[in-house]
Amino acid sequence: MDARLKVRNTKSIIFKSVIVFLAFVITIPLIIILLYIIKQGVTQVNWHFLTHVPAPVGETGGGISNALVGSIIIVALSSIIAIPVGILAGIYLSENANTRLAYYSGLCVDILQGVPSIVVGMVVYFWVVKPLGTFSALSGSVALAIMMLPIVIRSTEQTLKLLPDSLKEAALSLGVPYHRVILKIIVPCGFAGILSGIMLSVARIIGETAPLLFTAFGNPYLSAAITKPMQSLPLLIFNYATSPYDEWHNLAWGASFILLMFVLLLNIFTKLITRKWNIQL
Amino acid sequence: MEHSVISASNFNAWFGDNHAVKDVSIKIEKNQVIAVMGPSGCGKTTFLRCINRMHELVPGARTEGTLKLYTDDIYTMNPIYVRYKIGMVFQRPNPFPNLSIYDNVVAGYKLNGLKIPKAEMDHIVEKSLTSAALWNEVKDSLHKKGTFLSGGQQQRLCIARAIAMEPEVILFDEPTSALDPISTSSIEALFHELKANYTLIIVTHNMQQAARVSDKTAFFYLGELVEFDNTRQMFTAPKDKRTQNYITGRFS
Numbered sequence: 036m037d038a039r040l041k042v043r044n045t046k047s048i049i050f051k052s053v054i055v056f057l058a059f060v061i062t063i064p065l066i067i068i069l070l071y072i073i074k075q076g077v078t079q080v081n082w083h084f085l086t087h088v089p090a091p092v093g094e095t096g097g098g099i100s101n102a103l104v105g106s107i108i109i110v111a112l113s114s115i116i117a118i119p120v121g122i123l124a125g126i127y128l129s130e131n132a133n134t135r136l137a138y139y140s141g142l143c144v145d146i147l148q149g150v151p152s153i154v155v156g157m158v159v160y161f162w163v164v165k166p167l168g169t170f171s172a173l174s175g176s177v178a179l180a181i182m183m184l185p186i187v188i189r190s191t192e193q194t195l196k197l198l199p200d201s202l203k204e205a206a207l208s209l210g211v212p213y214h215r216v217i218l219k220i221i222v223p224c225g226f227a228g229i230l231s232g233i234m235l236s237v238a239r240i241i242g243e244t245a246p247l248l249f250t251a252f253g254n255p256y257l258s259a260a261i262t263k264p265m266q267s268l269p270l271l272i273f274n275y276a277t278s279p280y281d282e283w284h285n286l287a288w289g290a291s292f293i294l295l296m297f298v299l300l301l302n303i304f305t306k307l308i309t310r311k312w313n314i315q316l
Numbered sequence: 317m318e319h320s321v322i323s324a325s326n327f328n329a330w331f332g333d334n335h336a337v338k339d340v341s342i343k344i345e346k347n348q349v350i351a352v353m354g355p356s357g358c359g360k361t362t363f364l365r366c367i368n369r370m371h372e373l374v375p376g377a378r379t380e381g382t383l384k385l386y387t388d389d390i391y392t393m394n395p396i397y398v399r400y401k402i403g404m405v406f407q408r409p410n411p412f413p414n415l416s417i418y419d420n421v422v423a424g425y426k427l428n429g430l431k432i433p434k435a436e437m438d439h440i441v442e443k444s445l446t447s448a449a450l451w452n453e454v455k456d457s458l459h460k461k462g463t464f465l466s467g468g469q470q471q472r473l474c475i476a477r478a479i480a481m482e483p484e485v486i487l488f489d490e491p492t493s494a495l496d497p498i499s500t501s502s503i504e505a506l507f508h509e510l511k512a513n514y515t516l517i518i519v520t521h522n523m524q525q526a527a528r529v530s531d532k533t534a535f536f537y538l539g540e541l542v543e544f545d546n547t548r549q550m551f552t553a554p555k556d557k558r559t560q561n562y563i564t565g566r567f568s
Contacts, residue, residue: 133375199410201406201408201410202410202412202413204370204373204406204410205406205410205411205412205474205477206412206423206427207370207373207399208368208370208399208403208404208406208478209399209400209403209423209424209427209428209477209478209481210395210396210397210398210399210400210424210428210481211396211423211424211427211428212396212428215427215428215429216427219427220412220414220427223414224412224413224414226414
């Protein structure tokens with residue numbers, strides 16, 4: 036009996052050690068990535084790097100201002116497209132969870148989330164780039180907006196579903212019409228959850244390269260015209276890291292560092308918000 | 317007839333196939349406190365929610381028969397207007413967590429986009445909170461969030477929110493079942509004050525509460541209105557056997 040107990044105890048201890056070890060192991064890839072990017076990238080970053088366009092081959096110096104401005108414009112445009120649509124669709128899904136339409140559109144949202152990003156880029160190429168006749172920041176934004184939508188929709192839906200019905204009843208019992216109940220009570224009460232969904236979706240798309248390859252295309256110069264090709268951080272990294280020049284590799288490392296910091300900050304921010312307002316996503 | 321604020325005749329309500337309220341006819345007079353009691357699932361809350369047309373918000377809900385506010389048929393009026401005239405306080409205190417105490421009180425105006433001068437708004441807030449016996453406790457923290465208050469205070473805030481709209485009738489759906497005894501007694505004391513200006517209809521599980529606060533009591537059983545009479549009469553000499561069984565605790 037004692038021997039059996041010992042065996043069982045030992046098994047427990049082994050099992051516990053394994054899961055503790057694995058929990059530790061899964062942090063390693065991120066730590067390695069962070070350390071490596073910081074080591075390679077941090078030395079590149081200075082004021083000059085942030086405010087200048089890349090130098091031509093053969094010259095030293097140069098920066099990533101075109102990609103920085105481009106990324107901000109493209110992401111802002113995507114947000115303008117995806118956030119209103121995503122929130123409104125999320126409201127429908129949470130308010131009418133039992134309808135056939137909600138079931139099928141929810142299903143489509145899940146599938147959309149799994150569509151490879153390069154496929155989204157190709158489709159947008161045929162929908163937007165070809166009819167307009169040129170690569171453009173706008174088409175890149177459309178592609179990224181499609182990638183943002185599922186996250187915004189699902190996070191809105193999940194957040195609003197958690198709100199008690201009694202809130203809606205309280206507002207309705209005061210004679211408030213349905214659209215005002217939703218816009219003035221339900222959405223503001225779920226604001227933190229919706230906001231963190233939006234930030235997660237921005238963190239998700241800001242590093243997307245594939246959808247931009249055939250849409251925003253890239254641009255070695257600083258441009259703010261949304262109907263013209265535009266550079267973005269991931270495009271710059273993709274183009275310069277695959278180039279044969281050391282100077283350009285350094286630019287790519289610096290851009291990677293900036294991009295990574297951005298995503299990291301967005302994620303930490305989201306965590307803080309969700310913790311402060313006690314929401315689960 | 318003109319004394320009846322709310323009158324129902326042969327009123328029926330369903331949830332899908334569930335016939336929750338059966339052939340109810342009742343006349344409720346102005347400035348009275350009416351207790352509605354009965355065992356769980358007897359249709360009393362459903363009946364209450366029919367009065368301000370909240371029942372119809374549930375999918376599959378329908379009603380038949382007439383229900384009147386004075387002489388107007390509630391079911392041909394605009395539901396938004398019905399809910400202006402007939403306020404409601406719920407089982408659990410539900411102040412809006414995104415609004416301050418002040419804004420909670422005037423939520424009925426603000427959420428409806430009704431523009432009211434600031435001075436008048438202040439007056440409404442003070443008057444409503446005073447009527448709900450909450451003014452002295454919150455007058456220094458009007459711009460804090462309503463959810464910081466205790467449960468009993470939150471419920472009185474919800475009462476103030478209903479009063480602010482100056483309704484004819486206020487419906488209470490088990491208003492004290494989520495509160496402690498002290499908060500309960502402060503809310504019960506409030507009913508006596510409020511009936512001077514409003515007609516109160518209170519659904520309650522608690523027979524002692526019905527006996528303490530109401531002028532008249534309606535007893536529902538299995539969707540039917542079994543008996544409706546003066547509270548004293550009902551608790552001392554009920555006419556119907558079922559009422560007597562309920563009051564004496566034969567079933568619950």
